[in-house]
Amino acid sequence: MAIDPQKLTSVHSLFYWAERTPDNVYLTQPFPDGHVEDITWGQAADQVCRMVAYLNSLRLPEKSNIAILGKNSAHWILADLAIWSAGHVSVPLYPTLNGETAAYVLAHSDVKLLFLGKLDGTADGWNDIKGSIPKDLPIISLPLSPRDDTPKWLDIIAEHAPAKPRLPAPDDLATIVYTSGSTGRPKGVMHSFRTMISVADGLQQLFPVTSSERMLSYLPLAHVAERAAVQTQSLYYGFHLYFANSLDTFQEDLQRARPTLFFSVPRLWMKFYLGVNAKLPLKKQRVLFNIPIVSALVKKKVLKQLGLDHCRAALTGAAPLSAEIINWYRNLGLELLEVYGMSENFGYSHVNRPGQAKIGTVGMANPGVEHRIGNDSEVEVRSPGQMLGYFRNEEKTREDITEDGFLKTGDMGEIDQAGYLRITGRVKDLFKTSKGKYVVPVPIENRFNHPAVEVVCVAGANQPQPCMMVLLSEEARQALDNGVDRAGLEQELARELEAVNDGCESHERLAFVVVVKEPWTMENGMLTPTMKIKRNVIENFYNQKMDGWFARRDKVVWEL
Numbered sequence: 247m248a249i250d251p252q253k254l255t256s257v258h259s260l261f262y263w264a265e266r267t268p269d270n271v272y273l274t275q276p277f278p279d280g281h282v283e284d285i286t287w288g289q290a291a292d293q294v295c296r297m298v299a300y301l302n303s304l305r306l307p308e309k310s311n312i313a314i315l316g317k318n319s320a321h322w323i324l325a326d327l328a329i330w331s332a333g334h335v336s337v338p339l340y341p342t343l344n345g346e347t348a349a350y351v352l353a354h355s356d357v358k359l360l361f362l363g364k365l366d367g368t369a370d371g372w373n374d375i376k377g378s379i380p381k382d383l384p385i386i387s388l389p390l391s392p393r394d395d396t397p398k399w400l401d402i403i404a405e406h407a408p409a410k411p412r413l414p415a416p417d418d419l420a421t422i423v424y425t426s427g428s429t430g431r432p433k434g435v436m437h438s439f440r441t442m443i444s445v446a447d448g449l450q451q452l453f454p455v456t457s458s459e460r461m462l463s464y465l466p467l468a469h470v471a472e473r474a475a476v477q478t479q480s481l482y483y484g485f486h487l488y489f490a491n492s493l494d495t496f497q498e499d500l501q502r503a504r505p506t507l508f509f510s511v512p513r514l515w516m517k518f519y520l521g522v523n524a525k526l527p528l529k530k531q532r533v534l535f536n537i538p539i540v541s542a543l544v545k546k547k548v549l550k551q552l553g554l555d556h557c558r559a560a561l562t563g564a565a566p567l568s569a570e571i572i573n574w575y576r577n578l579g580l581e582l583l584e585v586y587g588m589s590e591n592f593g594y595s596h597v598n599r600p601g602q603a604k605i606g607t608v609g610m611a612n613p614g615v616e617h618r619i620g621n622d623s624e625v626e627v628r629s630p631g632q633m634l635g636y637f638r639n640e641e642k643t644r645e646d647i648t649e650d651g652f653l654k655t656g657d658m659g660e661i662d663q664a665g666y667l668r669i670t671g672r673v674k675d676l677f678k679t680s681k682g683k684y685v686v687p688v689p690i691e692n693r694f695n696h697p698a699v700e701v702v703c704v705a706g707a708n709q710p711q712p713c714m715m716v717l718l719s720e721e722a723r724q725a726l727d728n729g730v731d732r733a734g735l736e737q738e739l740a741r742e743l744e745a746v747n748d749g750c751e752s753h754e755r756l757a758f759v760v761v762v763k764e765p766w767t768m769e770n771g772m773l774t775p776t777m778k779i780k781r782n783v784i785e786n787f788y789n790q791k792m793d794g795w796f797a798r799r800d801k802v803v804w805e806l
Contacts, residue, residue: 255414255439257330257480260340264291267457267484273320276491276499277390286319287484290327295408297328297399299401302409304359304384308333311355311688314349315339316363318463318489321388322400325361326421326467330439331411336421337434337469340775342371342768346755348430349378351424352636354638357383361399367610371769383577393585416440422637423470425589434637435589444630445474445594446482448613452599453559454508459485460556462503464496464777466509474593474631475509500553508557511584512567513777516700517629519571520550523697524721535577545578548793554580561585564776566669566688569605569742570695586667587631590646592651594631594753596667617667618652624673625651625659641732658686675781677707683753685712689780690754693746698735701766704756707795711757714743715788717766734806740801760795763805764789794806 263272267287285293295521312329314336316322324451329336337355339348341364348371352360362385365372365436372392381383385396404567414420420439424432428642439759447456461480480487490496523531526548542745545781549555563585575582576636581600585604586608587593596617598609611617616628628651635643646654658670671688678684688705690712699763706712718726726732739759766772771783 254418254439255330255443256481257327257343257411257414257417258477260294260327260331261291261411261413263287263457263481263741264619270324270484271456271486272480272484272587273323274486274488274502275389276322276489278491278500282502283320285324289326292400292408293638294328294401295411296403296406297324298332298411298517299406299409300402301328301334301359302330303406306334306358306375308374309419310334310358311337313339313352313357313360313470314335314353314363314611315341315360316365316388316391318465318467319364319388319390320489321390322361322363322467325363325386325399326390326477327338330414330420333414334414338421338423338473338576340371340466340468341468341585342775343364343375344371344771345374345376345378351434352380352383352431354377355413355422355424359383360385361388362386362393362396363389365386365392367537376745380443400651406421415442416617419631419634420687421473423468423589426785433639436634436637437470437631438634439593441592441631441633442474442478443482444614445592446466446478448594448615448630449479449597451613452597455479455483455485457484459483459506460488460503461485461507461509462488462490463499463506464490464499465509469509470589470593471509471587471776474587475561479507498687500586503552504556506556507561508554508560509561509563509709511564511572511777512562513565513701515562515571515575517568519574520697520700520719520721522548523710524719528697549578549580554802559583561597563587563608564780566692566733568695570690572605586654586669588627588655591627591629591653592631593635594629595627604664604666607662607668608668612669616652617661618657619661620648620652620654622673623658623660623666623670623671625657627655628652628801677705679706679712679753680708680710685754688759690714690756692749693749694742696739696742698738701779703779703784705781705783705788706757706792707785707794709757711755713757713760713792713795715784717758717762720765723765736802736804743801757796758801758803760805 252561264287271284272286272287274288290472312334314325326336358673360645385397387393387398416439421437422434424434433767452495479510490499534544560580560582562582572582583598596608618626620626658674671686676684690704691702699716701717703715
């Protein structure tokens with residue numbers, strides 16, 4: 247059964263490594279009580295085949311859609327593999343969904359069964375979702391599930407002998423991924439096994455990856471970014487995958503994994519940066535980093551405390567990251583490489599090559615990918631990872647795919663003479679001021695950098711000038727709560743505002759900065775699961791306050 251995994255599907259990969267390295271650890275899962283469980287390749291394949299036997303006994307219709315709801319865990323991936331190995335299609339749901347959206351996805355995808363995984367009801371949407379699950383929908387509880395009144399994974403695999411898996415054809419439908427979406431109803435993006443594995447097949451030409459790598463899985467597996475960068479790669483190359491227990495133990499989990507490859511999003515790279523600056527201020531860093539022997543020791547210690555001292559390839563994607571932050575990591579000795587992709591091409595589009603990165607761009611097109619700039623500066627891409635289409639939405643599929651097969655990304659961009667792509671904004675993000683001038687918010691947002699600011703959002707549709715809302719870092723908010731005088735911070739924010747405005751056209755100049763009171767999170771709907779701002783939600787939330795803020799004529803406004 248030892249078939250080259252690089253040429254077929256992730257299911258073939260599982261059984262390839264189970265036969266070739268059965269005793270090597272594949273998955274490491276920490277639990278709330280502190281114990282850690284290792285699952286070998288052989289054990290993973292055995293559990294999958296036992297679950298296949300149970301799924302076969304249910305006599306579901308051929309190629310049924312089966313949902314997975316839960317935070318990242320070893321058994322999330324095993325459930326995905328079991329669904330495929332039984333000849334069915336997986337439909338992952340974000341654990342932070344609200345009840346209404348969860349009900350829509352379950353109904354629209356017509357799922358026949360639900361694997362319910364790791365959820366706790368506090369930092370996720372379980373309390374809202376649980377009332378939206380149809381009462382007649384069969385449920386299988388994975389370890390760490392909030393339900394104890396349904397058939398359990400561990401009981402099922404103990405009671406069933408392994409069944410022979412069905413090895414899918416590369417062009418079979420594998421999964422329907424519902425977009426996290428910043429607007430409207432989520433769309434069901436259909437991917438085959440071939441489109442999913444294209445990311446590993448192509449990136450092997452750019453990065454030397456082996457079975458000795460280690461990665462930490464913590465971004466939502468319901469999103470293609472984690473599924474492509476972590477799940478698919480680990481199966482393809484046969485390397486060790488670790489999981490995080492919780493946000494509180496994240497640093498401990500990262501230290502356990504000591505990843506050699508690490509994929510994250512700008513919001514978390516910014517959090518790491520702010521966390522280091524809180525313990526070692528930038529002024530002190532500049533002094534220490536200029537002392538030859540001390541510099542190397544301090545930088546190595548910082549990376550070790552982050553858990554990234556073994557990391558040789560660090561990727562960032564899903565949203566822009568400022569040049570200042572990328573250069574800070576480079577100065578530490580960690581080359582951050584920006585990547586670019588979408589749910590519709592399984593994240594396989596563009597990447598900055600090691601040693602050839604051009605800051606401010608998302609790199610060059612991946613092997614096999616074609617790109618061009620269409621109408622309204624919109625980036626169009628044709629990729630081996632391109633979706634089969636939107637589930638039950640042929641009209642939208644025709645709208646987003648050109649007649650010659652290019653995906654309209656919705657992103658605005660520029661391609662330089664060397665083939666590097668720079669993303670300049672979202673087509674739908676443009677807004678018009680009351681003076682009739684259009685503003686592109688992303689380039690302005692990327693220029694605003696202050697060590698106390700975690701995330702920003704430029705707004706101001708139908709106002710005389712745009713403005714910027716800023717969310718302070720947790721450390722900065724705590725300092726203010728503990729009585730630190732905000733006058734100094736206000737002066738610094740005002741200076742940063744002026745520095746940003748110096749690089750703006752007159753109609754783009756920011757009238758003021760608003761320091762918002764409430765954090766923007768996935769739970770309150772302000773962020774997507776990959777921690778991008780939901781611009782329309784944020785704008786709608788603060789819209790009624792805009793006129794009052796403009797009337798104050800202050801450079802820095804503190805939300806009351």
